Amino acid sequence: MNTPSNTAATVNIDVGGTFTDCYVTLGGRAAWGKAATTPDDLSRGFLNALAEACKPLGLDVSVLLSQTDILRYSTTVALNALLQRVGPRLGLITTRGHEDMLFIGNGRAWGDGLPVSEQRRVAQAKMPEPLIPRDMVVGVGERVDCFGKVIRPLREEEVFEALQYLVDHGVQGIVVSLLWSSANSAHERAIRDIIRDEYPEVYLGNIPVLLSSDIVTKWREYTRTTTSMLTGFLHTELTNQLLGIGDRLRDLGYKRPLQMVQNTGGVAKLTRTRVVDTYQSGPVAGIMGAAARARSLGLENVVCTDMGGTSFDLGVIVKGRPKFYSVRPVIDRWAVDLPLLEVKSIGAGGGSIAWINTAFGNRLEVGPQSAGSMPGPSCYGLGGNKPTVTDADVVLGYIDPNNFLAGRMKLEADRAHDAIRKNISKPTGMSVEQAAFSIKRVVDERMGIEIFREVVLKGYDPREFTLFAYGGGGPTHCCGYAEALGIHRILLFAESSVFCAYGSSTLDVTHVYERACPMVLYDPMTSSYLTEMNAFNETVESLEADLRRDMLAEGLDLSRMQLALELELRYGSSPVTQRITCKELRLRDQENVHELYQEFREHLMALSLGIDLPEAPVRIETFVLHGSVPAGRSAPGRRTDDAERRKQPPPISHRSAIWDSGLRRVNTPVYAVGGLEEGDVITGPAIGEARDTTYVIPPGWELVVHAHGVCEMTLLAGSGRSHLPQQSAAV
Secondary structure, eight states, rough: OOOOOOEEEEEEEESSSSSEEEEETTTEEEEEEEEEEETOOHHHHHHHHHHHHHHHHHHHHHHHHTTTTEEEEEEOHHHHHHHHHOOOOOOEEEEEEEEEETOOOOOOTTTTTOOOOTTTTTEEEEEEEESSSSEEEEEEEEEEEETSSSOOOOOOOHHHHHHHHHHHOOOOOEEOOTTTTTTTOOHHHHHHHHHHHHHHHTTOOOEEEEEOOOOOOOOOOHHHHHHHHHHHHHHHHHHHHHHHHHHHHHHTTTTTTTEETTTTEEEGGGGGGGGGGGGGHHHHHHHHHHHHHHHHHTTTOOEEEOOOSOOOEEEEETTTEEEEEOSSOOTEEHHHHHOBBEEESSSSSSEEEEEEGGGGEEEEEEEEEOOTTTTTSGGOOOOOOOOOOHHHHHHSSSSSSSBBBTTBBBBOHOOOHHHHIIIIHHHHHHHHHHHHHHHHHHHHHHHHHHHHHHTTTTTTGGGGGGEEESSSSHHHHHHHHHHHTTEEEEEEEETTGHHHHHTTTTEEEEEEEEEEEEEEEEEEEEEEEOOOOOOOOOOHHHHHHHHHHHHHHTTOOOOOEEEEEEEEEETTTTOOEEEEEEEESSOHHHHHHHHHHHHHHHHHHHHHHOOTTTTOOEEEEEEEEEEEEEOSSOOOOOOOOOOOOOOOOOSSEEEEHHHHSTEEEEEEEEEEEGGTTTTEEEEESSEOOOSSOOEOOOEEEEEOOOOGGGGEEOOOOTTTOOOOOOOOOOO
């Protein structure tokens, strides 16, 4: 793949649970579109969104695709397949005596992936439902020690016996995860060779085989096995979906490889991407796009919020960079060993269903269940009869039923009223308007609490953060959840409704390689530092060779590749590791080693953990090498001067809307966001209608339009629940 030229097109697709978003660049122009996700055939929603994006450009889909250099794709297909438990019948071959590892888990397995409210109910907690049944797990006699030395050789006859058992029980894919294969993978490779010899690809009974040593190169047996299990379970579903999309694209004229957005914040060719690398790829693209925007605007600390139709995704940018890795990454209910950009998700979107929790005294709850795109909220008129956040927004007057998605979709307000009346008003005695306002308040506070956990409870001051609001529902609800936390400065973007697809356009081609290679960085018993500098450098050189191989396979110019090295270190035998970024790729002398040691200690202190144990040894556990080649589109530049503030522009219409718990309807001015000019000022209450979303400006808030379609909303002094200083930065 070559770097796109100024006249080449790029297409960026984000497939969500409710909508599929598309962001297209062509020369110096940009356009975007949104269409309902089609779960039965994702390519239909994909092409519908692309067709919407082509309209402003005046091009047919086939013409645009024939001019496209890069097509980047992010998806939640893997996540949805996992939630529905749609996958092949897998078998697991492991070391004899360790067959119950997945089912016993580790000390935290019962709580992995559960919301905090359920983790507190320890007595009712259950282990996750296994993706591989116990009767599909077999052990073989073999043993490798932690240094990679073969203690007991592998016996082929035992492998044949285990394989025959799995085949007789209908296995459709085999995961091989042996003890300490991260130190020596010879036995896993031998098992794979035996299976391939017995069931070669020319046979209809060919069985795909995944080795844990190929997927995770670290020593933790449980997470290495769970990561391999998830890869095997999701591989077929995602492959089938993407093959169908690839066929449609080729028929329409796109001849280049499909680029997949990955959890690490980059893209890579489909053929160089594992299925687990695509988990939460859409939200990750959004955070990386927000980071690019933050840099261009001169902002260091940003809370990134994405309210879509199904979920509310949250990320934090500190000192200009995303908080890169989850300390304990979890996919669904399983801890995994993958480099995952930290994204928090809760079931709070436009399609989230409101319901009455009778177990807690008829308490109103919103989510996590969602109406999705089919049947969708009740007001869609597609068969849904449950009240959702979107239905509440229609009742409150924020969304115009006749101008939803710029009139491309008509909503039925009567159905929204009926759903809220039947399911919320009657059981609680509230009026329909009171119930709708309560739904909005509950969902806003849920999102605000989640931000509180990620910002305040992790030691950050919200007064030092600006909030970015995007997704179809972000501009509609951002003031509500920002006020719940006390953040008083919000930025909205012209691309807010398709921001994750836009974020894909800023991504570079990136590969990340990890390798477990334990070394003692500092030994307090002898007061000595790492002397194996050659071993350190050889490990980095080996990772770099693998990285260069993959970049060459991408067809990239290696002279433009940027490398960064991270190390996972820990104190003594502590189970907790921390990552630090090395200033250089190689160690030249003892001074470099001492700098690493000091950086690790300072890193722990900076995390406010209060940990400083100079008497404890420090061990290097894992080497992580990042390689990237610039291929993304740069974000619009920051302002160089302040635009003259204009008077409030004239509205295009007025609409009756409810703004507070008094439930009094106010004749509210409505503005066309696309018609606003730089310097325009709008004081709430007001509503701004964009092509794919609605800006809701409550009383006490003010919106100012800046360059490049950036809109800044601020809470005026004396308004809101709290009065915190604003972060100052040019927009």
